[in-house]
Amino acid sequence: MSLSIFITGGTSGIGKALAEYYLEQGHRVAVCGRDETKFSFLKTQENISYYQVNVVNRDEIYNAVYDFHQKGGLDLIVASAGVGFSRKTKIPDFQRSRDIVNINLLGVINTFEPAIEIMTKQKSGHLVAISSVASLCGFPGVSAYSAAKAGVNKLCEGYAVDLREYNIDVTTIAPGFVDTPLTKTNHHPMPFLTDIDVARDKIVKAIESKKAFFVFPFFFGVMLRFLSIIPRGLYLKMMKLFKFKYAKPKD
Ligand SMILES: NC(=O)c1ccc[n+]([C@@H]2O[C@H](COP(=O)([O-])OP(=O)(O)OC[C@H]3O[C@@H](n4cnc5c(N)ncnc54)[C@H](OP(=O)(O)O)[C@@H]3O)[C@@H](O)[C@H]2O)c1
Secondary structure: OOOEEEEEOOOOHHHHHHHHHHHHOOOEEEEEEOOHHHHHHHOOOOOEEEEEOOOOOHHHHHHHHHHHHHOOOOOEEEEOOOOOOOOOOOOOOHHHHHHHHHHHHHHHHHHHHHHHHHHHHHOOEEEEEEOOHHHOOOOOOOHHHHHHHHHHHHHHHHHHHHOHHHOEEEEEEEEOOEOOHHHHOOOOOOOOOEOHHHHHHHHHHHHHOOOOEEEEOHHHHHHHHHHHHOOHHHHHHHHHOOOOOOOOOOO
């Protein structure tokens, strides 16, 4: 059965890998992003549409999701649009922190608003958010990223309960480091870096099996889940044992 799938951030990295996979499977796909030049790779394919959208702008994403739905339905929406910190700093970059919370958390709320309106009426659908392992603990040097992704986790957990009676599934994916353009500019070490094709296969499987919360890679997930449940005082003591590599002020 062919599905109608909307993917924010579908022009790069994880979102793009999912878009290519779903197109290959014969589904109808829309991707969105701010920079239209990133879409050129998919232009030649059939069954794909592009919306130039900033997910922080409520009206832009709202109208795009409705337009896609009116042209052929909406079964699955993946909120993958996101940005990170390429540098870990001891003193936060506050402007970047605001941008990250706006895009990575508010952007998910804006994306799911039209989808939930549509899916509650049709009494079916699947919401997927790409969170991060950084949501499990306050990651040093990138606190606002951790905070935004932890917000995504809780948002989706609540939606999953609220939307059960409308037959809407909600899946939160928390990847570790994945080799994408986002991580290419990282200045810090990236343990357990996962190849994009491996990451895509794991995400597709988690979506198909309608998992509520899926963390990968396995060992990184186990470590971080452990760190997330120990008393916070102990967590801080353990973190003192590590020497984190911070960027110099003017890197
Ligand atoms: N790569 C990793 O290691 C990793 C790990 C854990 C979680 N994640 C999460 O996975 C998601 C995808 O990351 P990625 O690695 O695939 O990054 P990526 O390759 O940089 O792709 C990010 C995508 O999001 C879009 N985007 C960014 N800001 C946007 C905005 N304001 N409005 C609309 N679209 C926007 C970008 O398009 P434009 O630039 O054209 O807007 C691009 O299509 C993010 O939410 C990220 O936090 C990534």
